[in-house]
Amino acid sequence: MNPAETAARGLAAVRGKHPMVHHITNSVVMNLTANITLCLGAAPVMAACIQESAEMVRHAGALLLNIGTLDPALVKSMIAAGNAANSAGIPVILDPVGTGATLLRTEAAFTLLKELDISVICGNAGEILALAGADGKVRGVDSMERLDRRVDVVSAYAGMLDCVIAVTGEVDIVTDGTRVVRVSNGHPLMGYVTGTGCGATTAIACFAAAVDDPLEAAAGALICYGIAGEAAAAAASGPGTFVPYFLDALAGLDSGMVARLARAEELC
Amino acid sequence: MNPAETAARGLAAVRGKHPMVHHITNSVVMNLTANITLCLGAAPVMAACIQESAEMVRHAGALLLNIGTLDPALVKSMIAAGNAANSAGIPVILDPVGTGATLLRTEAAFTLLKELDISVICGNAGEILALAGADGKVRGVDSMERLDRRVDVVSAYAGMLDCVIAVTGEVDIVTDGTRVVRVSNGHPLMGYVTGTGCGATTAIACFAAAVDDPLEAAAGALICYGIAGEAAAAAASGPGTFVPYFLDALAGLDSGMVARLARAEELC
């Protein structure tokens, strides 16, 4: 895979297909992630209650599940929507926000992984490693200081789950257990804005709705997202002005820019 | 009616009366629509649960009901608040977000229309036509490509419901079944920002809290809203920077500008 070309092609696919992305997500980031979806060229819909969450799936090209503000009823609704997505062959993308922080979140993440066929999990290192390390399922989680150690653990976990895992951070790692892509695009200012992690998962869901290979979708989305972050950071005077510039940059991305500015590589 | 003068007078009334507008609305747009309310010169309050939704009505000059993120308990709370508003003679404004997309939303919209006396319904063409066309209540919904056909159908539906209907889009149509106003203000960039449709309904609620005639309130609000959108689009470099400039433009509107920049006409 040539990550730069994959990202450029993925963006063109999202822009061309204008897919609807169904979000069942947390209350803090709803507005931001709806705007991220629009700026990438997709269309957001958010229907959280169990009376309509599964039915809404029939309009969607991807389903995003984000457990950032949770209650037990929402988990049931996520499972209903996720089953509908699985039946329809629509990719399900999971953002396990706060896994490890409370029992409710950790159990919710495990329940969703057990009940549903998840295409991509996207979270920060702490969340992914909490997921991988709980119950001792994946060894070595406790000493993840070195990036190469982290890649090994995440890759093993992705292989075990048979899905793509994206670990976001200063450098993003995307792997399906066999292939590993490292994405260096992005900017530290993104860490000072709430919802930029959730927004990365939204970008992956938009790409997954338009691109067949979930690894290509995830890597391409993170490259585009990081490039927009770099452009926004160059224009912004702080984390507040970053947000409007970031949305402008996402909307202004084109395939040529993406191919030129991508900093990503497939590891051997 | 002279729409430009109506809009200018309406804005002055909102600024002069500073009415409170009670929103029971969706989680995605709450922050944006609260800020739109403030920028127009009204005051937002949001009290969604049934234990206080009706009681809060006594402080308000209008009640806005938006079904964009819904659950059955919220529909009951909307009915309780709506009944209180009807008893107090306060206008109730409905935004039937997503009507036609799921059974829950379509049924909620019908239940609200049946149980409450609604002053203005504001939605996009898809939502209004789903509402009008369901159960075959209004004929001809299936072939709405031509604007004149659409005006006929919406006008007939408004007459049947005895309320004002505003259809937002590239050109907005506002009708009470007899009079029809066409508003051309606005900018395509508004379609790339989540909540701009919901915000238009918020603007109508602000005007309806300060202006007696709901048709004049709706037309005047959409003219002002569109003018602010044009000003914001001229300043913005994309959908992200559009939002702060749009709120600035709403706050900066004055009656002279509105009278000068309105592009609207009453149809015969």
Added chain:
Amino acid sequence: MNPAETAARGLAAVRGKHPMVHHITNSVVMNLTANITLCLGAAPVMAACIQESAEMVRHAGALLLNIGTLDPALVKSMIAAGNAANSAGIPVILDPVGTGATLLRTEAAFTLLKELDISVICGNAGEILALAGADGKVRGVDSMERLDRRVDVVSAYAGMLDCVIAVTGEVDIVTDGTRVVRVSNGHPLMGYVTGTGCGATTAIACFAAAVDDPLEAAAGALICYGIAGEAAAAAASGPGTFVPYFLDALAGLDSGMVARLARAEELC
């Protein structure tokens, strides 16, 4: 107390300790207050449901309770989290949004004050006086036009509750019943942006997580918050552009600026 130095020291403490602040707050302001938390140098977490609200407290340096969008289940969850915070010795900060507007809110505020040990209450004059005046607990609430009368009433109430009370407005008053600090920083534009009051309480929670004396935390936070508001108003062209500039200004504050720009005094 030298308020300017207190504020500068407080900011340095927040930046140095990077505390986690747990918010159980209203849906309208979640995104804004999470960003305010980040820009001040703390880390936000929001876990509202009773299945995790208390458990999440163990990660936090302060707990903020805001009743701006309420339901009975949320009050129970606030009590559970508040009890956990009290047991752990973590300060609990209360924003009694809308107290006096509905019975649910007034009762919720009283229940939280009765069940929990609250460190700081922060609200506007109407909310604080509704709280103080209900049940005739504090006399003289009905004629609070003069600032000196208001200081007396609030101070008496703070003494009675044995907590710090911050009354936000054109001039902020912070008192523990003995000491009284008056803060003049801030800008009128903040009144046209939803959530700036809630954000002030968030700032207090961030400072309370890093500073031992709750009076110093509250006064220092409001000084810093007001200085950032002044800087943002100087850069903004209205309430819309104010928000991103305000977040930039919060992130850009440093102790030297704060000590230089503070306009606050301890009253005798």
